[in-house]
Amino acid sequence: MSAAVTLRGVSMRYGGFLALDNVSLALEAGEFAVLLGPSGCGKSTLLAILGGFAEPSAGTVEIGGRDMAGVPPRHRPTTTMFQDYALFPHMTLVDNVAFGLRMRGMGRRARRARAEELLALVGLEGAGRRHPDALSGGQRQRVALARALAVEPQVLLLDEPLGALDLKLRRQMQDELKAIQRRVGTTFVHVTHDQEEAMAIADRIVVMNAGRIEDEGPAREVYLRPRSLFAAAFMGELNQIPGRGTGAALDTPLGRLPLAAAGPVVLCLRPEAIRAGPVEDAPEAPPAIDLGPARLLEATFFGTHHRAHFAPLAAPDLRLVVHLPQGTAPEPGATARLWARAPVLLPRPAPEATP
Amino acid sequence: MTRAWRWLGWVYLALAFGFILLPVGVLVTFSFQDGRLPVPPFRGPSLRWYAEVLADRRLMAGLGNSLMVAGVSATVALGLGFLAAVGLARHQLPGAAVLRLVLIAPLTVSYLIIALGLLSLYNRAGVGLSLWTAGVGHVVINLPLCFAILYAAMGPHLRAAERAARDLGAGEAAVLWHVTAPMLAPALLAAWFLAFTFSWDEFIIAFLLTRFDVTLPVEIWALLRSGISPRANAIGSLVFLVSVVVVVAVQLIALRKARA
Numbered sequence: 001m002s003a004a005v006t007l008r009g010v011s012m013r014y015g016g017f018l019a020l021d022n023v024s025l026a027l028e029a030g031e032f033a034v035l036l037g038p039s040g041c042g043k044s045t046l047l048a049i050l051g052g053f054a055e056p057s058a059g060t061v062e063i064g065g066r067d068m069a070g071v072p073p074r075h076r077p078t079t080t081m082f083q084d085y086a087l088f089p090h091m092t093l094v095d096n097v098a099f100g101l102r103m104r105g106m107g108r109r110a111r112r113a114r115a116e117e118l119l120a121l122v123g124l125e126g127a128g129r130r131h132p133d134a135l136s137g138g139q140r141q142r143v144a145l146a147r148a149l150a151v152e153p154q155v156l157l158l159d160e161p162l163g164a165l166d167l168k169l170r171r172q173m174q175d176e177l178k179a180i181q182r183r184v185g186t187t188f189v190h191v192t193h194d195q196e197e198a199m200a201i202a203d204r205i206v207v208m209n210a211g212r213i214e215d216e217g218p219a220r221e222v223y224l225r226p227r228s229l230f231a232a233a234f235m236g237e238l239n240q241i242p243g244r245g246t247g248a249a250l251d252t253p254l255g256r257l258p259l260a261a262a263g264p265v266v267l268c269l270r271p272e273a274i275r276a277g278p279v280e281d282a283p284e285a286p287p288a289i290d291l292g293p294a295r296l297l298e299a300t301f302f303g304t305h306h307r308a309h310f311a312p313l314a315a316p317d318l319r320l321v322v323h324l325p326q327g328t329a330p331e332p333g334a335t336a337r338l339w340a341r342a343p344v345l346l347p348r349p350a351p352e353a354t355p
Numbered sequence: 356m357t358r359a360w361r362w363l364g365w366v367y368l369a370l371a372f373g374f375i376l377l378p379v380g381v382l383v384t385f386s387f388q389d390g391r392l393p394v395p396p397f398r399g400p401s402l403r404w405y406a407e408v409l410a411d412r413r414l415m416a417g418l419g420n421s422l423m424v425a426g427v428s429a430t431v432a433l434g435l436g437f438l439a440a441v442g443l444a445r446h447q448l449p450g451a452a453v454l455r456l457v458l459i460a461p462l463t464v465s466y467l468i469i470a471l472g473l474l475s476l477y478n479r480a481g482v483g484l485s486l487w488t489a490g491v492g493h494v495v496i497n498l499p500l501c502f503a504i505l506y507a508a509m510g511p512h513l514r515a516a517e518r519a520a521r522d523l524g525a526g527e528a529a530v531l532w533h534v535t536a537p538m539l540a541p542a543l544l545a546a547w548f549l550a551f552t553f554s555w556d557e558f559i560i561a562f563l564l565t566r567f568d569v570t571l572p573v574e575i576w577a578l579l580r581s582g583i584s585p586r587a588n589a590i591g592s593l594v595f596l597v598s599v600v601v602v603v604a605v606q607l608i609a610l611r612k613a614r615a
Contacts, residue, residue: 053518053522073521073522074522074523074524074526079522079523080519080522082518084515086516087516087519088516089516099533103523147523
């Protein structure tokens, strides 16, 4: 059971602060959506509005085609997996998980049986008689998930649920969340500031900043073809080269590049989309773009690759981050010719007016 | 040097505890006096005064009255204090700070003033003095205490659990019953037991606001007026015993919960 979620022109104002600025978003039923952004971008506010813990100052929220205005949390087809778990410490795990069913008037035997099923779903079978304070952080996480899923919500809201876990456990829980979502088919709306987490679990990533949606789409789309400079930089490391389009070409500090552009733009290149080759190499055929020779300043081994800093000879003040293949042996001071692919051109933001 | 200081510390500790506990020790010791006067020399242990006290109908009636007034007034104060704490901790009310202050204010007023105020109020209203009127006085002194203890115990942890309960479909009454009250159980018990002992020991309000049926402290005062006797020591020891049991109960409950 799952429902589509539609937001139209939703704004949220706290006093003079605009936490959400005219946000519109349509999520399909059964989708795993991730709201991604830095703290204060409005993603948690958006989640609170979906859960009914806050009423938007403007705009409409529909869940499963039903307008949610004035509907309190307990009458919404949503449940929330809270960041601090918020388990009931005085109840056993079974009673925690069965709480929502109890509030819906389900009989004791039936709801306990259902709670045991859900504990099994999250890998805690047989632990039903324990109390939350006897559990590790990861286990509490699972109980919170089971409790939120027990009432078969149409939309499950997850408020940075993995934030308190250590890295290894976080990666493991991401895989499990994804698998469980596939199994129950519920629409998941998950909030995080970790772009790797977003890419690991999301069908659709919604990048937010300063109360607005910057970009949305599948991870691949948002990473490789971002629609805003903010989204591009937030999704991963990015080389930004300022330039000015002349129509058929692009003038940059590195020289004129064969890229069609007009006006002030930023050439965005991911570190793994730049390749280093011998200086004397003949220019390759497009789509590889010749960035010219550059000097290697330093390189650090990261396991899967070397992360290297280059200074282009044409623009010695510019720094380019390049991921060199694992098998190479980068020598600081050496000069190489850099080749780029998958370039993304985004309009350069107007310089902030200084008073 | 340090050894001398440590030694002095122990001496200080012994003196302090002696100062606090000596009167109680003397009281309890001479309740076992085999003689007519509760003063040295100690003439050997005897339970005759305890037998006399336990056979005294008036004292036993006072004991029953005290238990009842303490139990009922502590329960009422706890209920009102709980609702006030929930209201002020969970809802944005206009003038909440003033409301909190007014609720706590009776703690700063002397029991005598509270008793006199209630007395003149009862006279005006034509309410006859009874255990009930004294019980109301005890609710007045214990409500601020219960409120303060419970209000302080309502942390963000509890708020998060209440939010989760609402999210899972609980109405406000269900939230209070299934989440707030059980999670506050240690604070609720501590507040109740404290309110109980305060009412149990209280004299001035009980003295001024009762007439025919009186509480144990008032009965003891009547007893003392007819001169000192080991009987007073014996009943005093019994009162002390009840207080100790209650305080130990609070400690055990609070400590057990704190460790869990």
